[in-house]
Amino acid sequence: MVDATDNRDAILLAPIERTEPGFYWAVGLLSLLILWGAIAYWTQLDEGLGVTGLHQPVSWGFYVTNFVFFIGISHAGTLISAILRLSRAEWRRPVTRMAEVITVMVLFIGAGQILVDLGRPDRIMNIIRYGRYQSPLLWDATSIGAYLTASIVYLYIPMIPDIAILRDRLRKRKLFYTVLALGWTGSERQQKVLNRAIAIMAVLVIPIAVSVHSVVSFVFSMTLQPMWHSTIFGPYFVTGAIFSGIAALIVAMVAFRKAYGLESYLKPIHFRYLGQLLLVMSLLWFYFTFAEYLTGYYGGAPEEMKVFWAKWSGPFRPFFWGMVLTNFLIPVLCLVRLGRRTIGRVLTASLSVLVGMWLERFIIVVPTLSTPRLPFGEGIYWPTWVEWGETAGSFALFALFYLLFTKLFPVISIWEIREGREVGLKEVEERLLTYLPETAEPVLMETEKRW
């Protein structure tokens, strides 16, 4: 399988072999943003959280919003890739790696948000020393830890044959690739073990991914606070996570398609399929949002209504309606009829959803806190340059991680593309034949007799 002389997919190795000036420009720009974030964080570490716009009663703001948002994005990857693999969607081949990389990179950024949000990051180890499992924060730590571990394994295992290709073809970083390739030769036995490991991880990773965003939502829904204390928060958050995850995946695909000239691998059909998935998630997200807000409104509990009106027509109105616009109206209008210019439309919808899902997280975190039950008066929250810097830095750090990854490893799985050409075609044909009545195989007939 691993044929070092096969040159058909040379373009996938090009970014690793050569470095264009565009790369340095991108790194430079991202570094500037990261520097801004680093200065912001240093200021905060030195002086205290007082340099942010947080106060009483809005004690959670951008950082917690970012946390929920980034952890949500992480569902792009592993979950989507696992589902596509398990459902044997053949079009997955150039997509899965990109998705898995998003997950791993963004999980670091997401988990980091909590560290940034802590008043005493120096005491982070207290979570282990005095950890209290009754607290949803501990559930988060456990679940995210498990997800990160599983995602790294799930990213790494399907990469082994590709690393072997790099080991055999590239002249640089020989030791690095040799160690990571784990002596891959492409023998039949290795192939079997690899496929089995991928299958196991794909199954394993789905429940973990679902648990991650469920427990993230539990941070809010386990409290008694109005418009947080809701039973649908688990599935609502998971839906939003997959929604924003697909959007992030599409944006990454468009970006690398353009930057590395991958037009022949990432075709409009891939964007069409993902766009349809995005459309379904948009409708599902709207259904959840509708159910959540209608239940609150119809019940009309005074505390709930205070928060409800703050979002609907109060100070958070631009964010709320912005969210409806960017999460529902724009994506649906863009995606409902994908005719010409598929990629442009899908990209527009995805960018819109990324903005919208960030707003959605914000509109969940802040208005509840800013409308306390007792007569304190409403607390309006204005982030300072520190929060903006940290947020910009976080996005830039994620992009930089991703970019550096693509300089070390192929961003599209080479061996899976080859497998698609060599084995997939035949396999699909055979599989298709078994679906049809007149060609049913005797093996299947036998199992049917047992009933």
Next chain:
Amino acid sequence: MARWGMVIDLDRCTGCQACVMACKAENNVPAVGMKEAVRGRIISWMQVLTEEDEEHSGEVRRFLPRPCLQCDDPPCAKVCPVYATYLDPEGIVAQIYSRCIGCRFCMAACPYNAKYFNWYRYQKEAPGQNPDVSVRPKGVVEKCTFCHHRLQKARERALAEGREVAPGEYVPACVEACPTRAIVFGDLSDPNSEVARLARSPRAFRLQEELGTKPKVIYLTEGEGRG
């Protein structure tokens, strides 16, 4: 074992804020300065909330002194990831400043907004502070403790003299300072104590009782004299 509780008679409260000032002095609560106050960073373990009277809008203001309500089922302690806040055996919700990681989950969970955060290092140890109460560093949450240090002192004194803590020997600073005696403090588990007797009054209610937090600060509604 005692269950410490407090009754606040809203009919008697004049909104004079003596309790607030007494609390600040007793517990080394930092003055955050005007700039911080405008930004909503005032720390006030005891806070007098004001509200327009619905019936006499614009004429009458109602006052609601709010310490930590020392819930028997505290939503803040439920969510703390590190046991930095917990219900102690005598019903006081304690806060361990040296363990708190500053995640502010308890602040988000408290339906009474009784928890405060040290956004900056607001003060250093200095002469003039109460030596019985530790000065909080930056980045941790703090709250009313029912002047827990006073209980410890009373208990030590009683122990040295070989007797039990007498009723009325342990009272928080706000109770002492109230000029109209609107705040009564004592042991709720002793049915004969004044606080337990008042807590049984038909005027007694608890804040957000429907949440099931079981606060041990009990209010007496405004009665005849209202308006």
